[in-house]
Amino acid sequence: MRCSTHRHRAGWEAEAASVVDEVKAMNKEEEPIVVIRKRLQPMMYNNVYRILFDQRFESDEDPLFVELKMLNGERSHLAQSFEYNYGDFIPVLRPFLRGYLNICRRVAERRSRLFKDQFVQIRKKLVSMEEATEKCGIDHILEAQLKGELNEENVLCIVENINSTGIETTLWGMEWCIAELVNHPDIQTKLRLELDMVLGPGVQITEPDIARLPYLQAVIKESLRLWTPVPLLVPHMNLEHAKLGGFDIPAESKVLVNAWWLANNPDHWKKPEEFRPERFVKEEAGVEVNGNDYRFLPFGVGRRSCPGILLAMPMLGITIGRLVHNFELLPPPGHSNIVHSSASTFRTTPPFS
């Protein structure tokens, strides 16, 4: 699938703009708190569904969005449950997992049916009736199916995969970044100053601007370092026997890479427990998110690294940039900061009020 970043950026910018407009339109007396997940989650679905299906959800009450979010949530919950882990690591206990595996199967079937009936088939119909104006991600995947390179199951697996890997991960990245900015008003002010100086007061950030905003990039990197959204990456498997650091790793082992520890090991980072974006403009200025330094692998590295990095980084930059430029992000009333278990609630005021 060819996903040109620039082709889709207008959509992400429009989605971020509508979040800003909605929050500005809220009555601060009646609703003094913004539950940011309620705004950013539909935005992230729209960002991804625009690319994949050229489709967006009008509101978080759209029944299709509600069902999709519920089923994706169930899948995510099952993948993070205790049962998932013990079955993978202690195979002899697998017979006790029958009930759990049945639920997994049912959720997988319901999700697959939803993706097929409500998205893939509808898109096929639009294309066959020549009502689709522009090609989107799924069109390329369906072309590969027509050529015999993929079968229907493969197509649905790709849709499933993007739903599981692309939406919540980026949302978590946004939420942690916002929480750290709320807890570090000095850093928030410095970032707003950069936006004002480089773009001009009130000029809204667009994707190409990100390259001219080194402090914004540093804030995002620092947040991904301290709050790595996928801390153990995705499990890998070595096909052949390997020796690493004096350890023997038998062929076909499940290998988990602790990317969070690589990025937070005090032997390799100066005061890693501190949220200090300056490190990425000073002593760690050469460290990028693309895996050019093995201490920092938020998207993995190599052949199986995250293909969504080209989408996630601009989405993060546009969203964080617009929120900080338009609002002062504050902890909820009665709190002096955001405790990490409630990172999705904050309060806004227009900046400098």
Ligand code: HEM
């Ligand atoms: C901040 C946001 C994101 C983070 C931190 C992230 C992180 C990751 C990580 C760590 C992996 C596994 C890499 C490995 O094990 O070596 C991965 C895989 C993947 N990501 Fe992302 N991701 C993000 C956003 C996205 C987006 C927006 C998409 C697509 C819309 C996406 C699609 C995928 C896919 C399809 C895979 C599986 C690749 C494979 O199995 O070969 N990700 N991601």
